[in-house]
Amino acid sequence: MERIPILKQGDLLLVSVQVDMHDQLALNLQDDLTQRIVRDNARGVLIDISALDMVDSFIGRVLDNIATMSRILDAETVVVGIQPAVAITLVELGITLPNIRTALNIESGIALLRRLLPTPDGDADDQS
Amino acid sequence: MSTGFRQTDERSLSDILIRHETEIASAWISEQASLISHRPDLLTETELRQQSRALLSEITSAARMDPSLNLANSAWKATRDLLSEISRSRALAGFSPAETASFVFSLRGALMDRLQTVYEEDARSLAAAMRSCSTFVDQLGLVTTSTVLKTREELIKKQQEEMLELSTPVVRLFDGVLCLPLIGTLDSARTQVVMESLLQKIVETGSTIAIIDITGVPTVDTLVAQHLLKTVSAARLMGAECIVSGIRPQIAQTIVHLGVELHNVATKATLADALALAMQKRGLTIQRVNKQA
Numbered sequence: 001m002e003r004i005p006i007l008k009q010g011d012l013l014l015v016s017v018q019v020d021m022h023d024q025l026a027l028n029l030q031d032d033l034t035q036r037i038v039r040d041n042a043r044g045v046l047i048d049i050s051a052l053d054m055v056d057s058f059i060g061r062v063l064d065n066i067a068t069m070s071r072i073l074d075a076e077t078v079v080v081g082i083q084p085a086v087a088i089t090l091v092e093l094g095i096t097l098p099n100i101r102t103a104l105n106i107e108s109g110i111a112l113l114r115r116l117l118p119t120p121d122g123d124a125d126d127q128s
Numbered sequence: 129m130s131t132g133f134r135q136t137d138e139r140s141l142s143d144i145l146i147r148h149e150t151e152i153a154s155a156w157i158s159e160q161a162s163l164i165s166h167r168p169d170l171l172t173e174t175e176l177r178q179q180s181r182a183l184l185s186e187i188t189s190a191a192r193m194d195p196s197l198n199l200a201n202s203a204w205k206a207t208r209d210l211l212s213e214i215s216r217s218r219a220l221a222g223f224s225p226a227e228t229a230s231f232v233f234s235l236r237g238a239l240m241d242r243l244q245t246v247y248e249e250d251a252r253s254l255a256a257a258m259r260s261c262s263t264f265v266d267q268l269g270l271v272t273t274s275t276v277l278k279t280r281e282e283l284i285k286k287q288q289e290e291m292l293e294l295s296t297p298v299v300r301l302f303d304g305v306l307c308l309p310l311i312g313t314l315d316s317a318r319t320q321v322v323m324e325s326l327l328q329k330i331v332e333t334g335s336t337i338a339i340i341d342i343t344g345v346p347t348v349d350t351l352v353a354q355h356l357l358k359t360v361s362a363a364r365l366m367g368a369e370c371i372v373s374g375i376r377p378q379i380a381q382t383i384v385h386l387g388v389e390l391h392n393v394a395t396k397a398t399l400a401d402a403l404a405l406a407m408q409k410r411g412l413t414i415q416r417v418n419k420q421a
Binding site: 080082083084086087088090091092096097102103104105108109 | 320323324327328330331334335336358361362363364365366367368
């Protein structure tokens with residue numbers, strides 16, 4: 001079965017979507033991610049969709065669900081690299097992804113996660 | 129009566145047009161040259177001659193095919209096209225609609241002079257021919273006027289589009305801070321342009337904060353508010369936060385009375401406040417450099 005690779009980097013999980021997201025692929029990603037969050041004890045998830053030039057309402061909802069699920073599992077999700085055309089389409093469809101945090105690119109996404117997550121020694125200080 | 133009518137028909141207007149094309153052409157050209165609307169600064173004598181001759185020869189060749197001189201018939205398509213083209217180029221060159229129209233209407237004078245010499249004594253036929261001449265020139269005039277109007281409308285539409293582009297600048301206020309000063313009413317077409325240029329600029333500059341300044345927006349109704357919220361949502365999806373600034377007291381009142389939800393959008397009264405908030409969010413402070421007096 002086709003799957004999107006999930007990379008582990010410290011306490012973060014990195015996902016870069018490079019192929020067209022069809023519905024089953026999105027659901028597989030949702031399955032895999034929730035399992036990996038638990039298995040790897042991850043605290044943050046970064047999903048890069050900069051290669052996608054089309055996101056439909058279903059994929060939008062799956063992304064929203066992934067964010068909610070990982071929050072329940074105590075991990076923050078950041079979606080990065082939404083293209084302008086994709087953003088406009090989603091807003092026109094009325095999908096504003098209220099549960100998802102977003103960032104412009106991977107760099108600022110990781111910076112955002114680092115700010116959100118407590119430092120390894122336990123206290124949640126703001127590093128900015 | 130009916131035989132008389134047929135008789136005049138044989139020497140009808142179309143016939144005269146075909147037989148006396150050259151004379152009519154030169155009469156028409158000299159007629160045009162004497163008009164007040166003659167504008168040698170916009171159109172040279174040679175071009176005027178060329179246009180008149182070309183149009184007249186189209187007219188005569190169409191008249192051969194369709195002696196009834198009805199411009200709606202397919203035989204006149206080439207004439208209509210040429211006349212439209214001439215009218216269009218004149219409108220674009222800066223001729224006023226009246227000047228453009230009188231180009232065609234001056235043909236009436238040339239034609240009537242010719243009719244008078246042909247029909248000398250036959251007053252009845254002359255009247256009939258004058259009538260068809262008048263109808264014919266009027267039809268030409270209508271084609272010209274509608275083309276001129278259409279050209280103007282196209283021009284206005286193009287300028288409107290250009291104004292739309294011009295009226296939505298996105299400026300970089302500071303490192304990572306964009307500003308979008310909105311002036312004028314926000315309709316859906318404009319929102320689309322605004323949104324696109326803002327998002328594009330966010331990608332280009334890698335900005336994380338966008339200030340939307342609505343000082344220049346005269347009124348905010350539910351539709352404008354909705355468009356504003358759409359822009360904010362789209363920018364958020366791109367990973368940029370929006371601050372709406374320049375909300376005047378009346379607009380604040382309207383927003384509350386309309387029940388528009390602006391909860392998840394940071395709002396500030398002035399652009400200065402918004403910039404201060406943006407700096408704070410970026411973790412920057414502005415300090416006065418102590419100058420020794």
